[in-house]
Amino acid sequence: xxxxxxxxxxxxxxxxxxxxxxxxxxxxxxxxxxxxxxxxxxxxxxxxxxxxxxxxxxxxxxxxxxxxxxxxxxxxxxxxxxxxxxxxxxxxxxxxxxxxxxxxxxxxxxxx
Numbered sequence: 001x002x003x004x005x006x007x008x009x010x011x012x013x014x015x016x017x018x019x020x021x022x023x024x025x026x027x028x029x030x031x032x033x034x035x036x037x038x039x040x041x042x043x044x045x046x047x048x049x050x051x052x053x054x055x056x057x058x059x060x061x062x063x064x065x066x067x068x069x070x071x072x073x074x075x076x077x078x079x080x081x082x083x084x085x086x087x088x089x090x091x092x093x094x095x096x097x098x099x100x101x102x103x104x105x106x107x108x109x110x111x112x
Contacts (some may be wrong), residue, residue, distance in 0.1 A: 008101040009076070009092045014045025022100055026058045026107070044100050051099040058104055060083040067095045082106050 023041055028093055032038045042050035045093060048067075055062050064083040070076070080098035080111065081089040088106025092098035 001009065005090065005101050005104050008045070008097050009090055010043070010069055010095055012093050014043070014094060014100075016043070018045040018097075018100075019043050022054070022104075026054065033037065044096065046080070046094075046096055048096050048099065051096045051103070055082055055084075055099065055103045061066075061085040067098060069095075071095060 004019065004025055004079035006012060007021070008018060019041060020032075020038065022044055025074065028041075032041070038052055042053060044050040044054045052065065056064065059082060062084040067078060067080045069078055076091040076093060078093065078095045078104040079089070079091050079100040080095065080100070081087065082102045086106050088102040090098050091106055092101050
């Protein structure tokens with residue numbers, strides 16, 4: 001999982017490949033049954049709404065989240081934190097990517 005967190009934090013933009021990798025680590029650990037099911041899966045690495053829906057599914061007790069931006073040109077511009085049973089935080093290039101990485105860091109498997 002830490003490899004996926006690193007990929008999310010380093011990606012310049014979200015992608016379908018990252019969406020599916022995220023699904024395999026969280027909501028679909030046994031894979032997808034069909035191409036149609038893959039096509040229907042949300043886009044959490046490019047949509048804040050989809051990232052928050054993922055957080056609600058995989059983080060019991062999620063009660064707050066936030067995203068902040070750093071305007072320094074040498075820094076990663078988005079920082080996200082989720083507050084749940086276990087908090088998670090991360091920096092990434094977009095708010096959706098930062099939220100996805102923060103979600104993973106808040107899960108038990110993201111702390112390995």
